[in-house]
Amino acid sequence: MKKEYQLLLAEDEPSLGLILKESLESRGFKVDHCEDGEAAWKCYQAKEYDLLILDVMMPKLDGFSLAQKVRKADGYIPIIFLTAKSTTNDVVEGFEKGGNDYIKKPFSMEELIVRVKALLERKSNPIHQEWITIGKYLFHPGKQILKIEKDETYLTSKESEVLKELMMHQNELTDRSTILEKLWGSADFFNARSMDVYISKLRKKLEKDPELQILNIRGYGYKLICS
Missing domain, CATH: 1.10.10.10 (Winged helix-like DNA-binding domain superfamily/Winged helix DNA-binding domain)
Structure with missing residues (x-):
C-alpha cells in the first residue's frame, strides 16, 4: 500500500471526528475533517482524495446526498458510510447511493482501519x-x-x-x-x-x-x- 493516502472524513460530532482523524493519521493516512456535508463537498471539489468516510446524518447535506453528488463526478473513489441506522433497507440504500462499505455505530477503530485498507487495495487491483x-x-x-x-x-x-x-x-x-x-x-x-x-x-x-x-x-x- 502506498504511503500517505489522502482521506476526506465528514463527521458532524466534533469529538468523534477528532478521534477518527487522529487515529487514522497515526496509521499513516492524511485526513481532512469536515463537520457538515456542504463543507465536505467543497473540500472534495478543491482537492484530490483516495477515499471518503461519510457520516449519514449530517447538517446541511446528509451523507447519502453527498455521495450522490460525488458519484456524478467520480464513479471510482471508495466511499464508506458511518451510521447508527442498521436495518436491511438502510444498508441497501447506502450501497444504492454509491457507497462501497457501510459501518454501523458503534464500531472499533480497528474495524474502520481494516475496511479502509481493504477498499484501497481493491481500488489498486489491476x-x-x-x-x-x-x-x-x-x-x-x-x-x-x-x-x-x-x-x-x-x-x-x-x-x-x-x-x-x-x-x-x-x-x-x-x-x-x-x-x-x-x-x-x-x-x-x-x-x-x-x-x-x-x-x-x-x-x-x-x-x-x-x-x-x-x-x-x-x-x-x-x-x-x-x-
Missing part, C-alpha cells in the same frame, strides 16, 4: 481496469458496467463487487460467509439479507444470456454458472 468476459457479457469492474452487444447497464458499487467475487470463482461454489466477511465485514443477518437483494438484482441484469445463472446452494453459498 482487474479493476480491464474488461472481463462473462458468458455473452463484458464486465468492467472499475467502470461498473455490464455490456451485451450494444446495451450497457451500470451497476452499483456493491453489485460490481459481488459480481466480481462470483466471476473469480465461476462454475465453483463461492462460500456465502466468505463473501459477506470480505465485502460487508461480517456475516450477520442484516448483511446476509442485503447480499440476497444484490444477488436478485444481478440475476435480472444478467438475464439476457439464458446460459448464465447464479445458483443459491442453500446453506453453503452461490455458484455462477457460465458456459
Whole structure:
C-alpha cells in the first residue's frame, strides 16, 4: 500500500471526528475533517482524495446526498458510510447511493482501519481496469458496467463487487460467509439479507444470456454458472 493516502472524513460530532482523524493519521493516512456535508463537498471539489468516510446524518447535506453528488463526478473513489441506522433497507440504500462499505455505530477503530485498507487495495487491483468476459457479457469492474452487444447497464458499487467475487470463482461454489466477511465485514443477518437483494438484482441484469445463472446452494453459498 502506498504511503500517505489522502482521506476526506465528514463527521458532524466534533469529538468523534477528532478521534477518527487522529487515529487514522497515526496509521499513516492524511485526513481532512469536515463537520457538515456542504463543507465536505467543497473540500472534495478543491482537492484530490483516495477515499471518503461519510457520516449519514449530517447538517446541511446528509451523507447519502453527498455521495450522490460525488458519484456524478467520480464513479471510482471508495466511499464508506458511518451510521447508527442498521436495518436491511438502510444498508441497501447506502450501497444504492454509491457507497462501497457501510459501518454501523458503534464500531472499533480497528474495524474502520481494516475496511479502509481493504477498499484501497481493491481500488489498486489491476482487474479493476480491464474488461472481463462473462458468458455473452463484458464486465468492467472499475467502470461498473455490464455490456451485451450494444446495451450497457451500470451497476452499483456493491453489485460490481459481488459480481466480481462470483466471476473469480465461476462454475465453483463461492462460500456465502466468505463473501459477506470480505465485502460487508461480517456475516450477520442484516448483511446476509442485503447480499440476497444484490444477488436478485444481478440475476435480472444478467438475464439476457439464458446460459448464465447464479445458483443459491442453500446453506453453503452461490455458484455462477457460465458456459
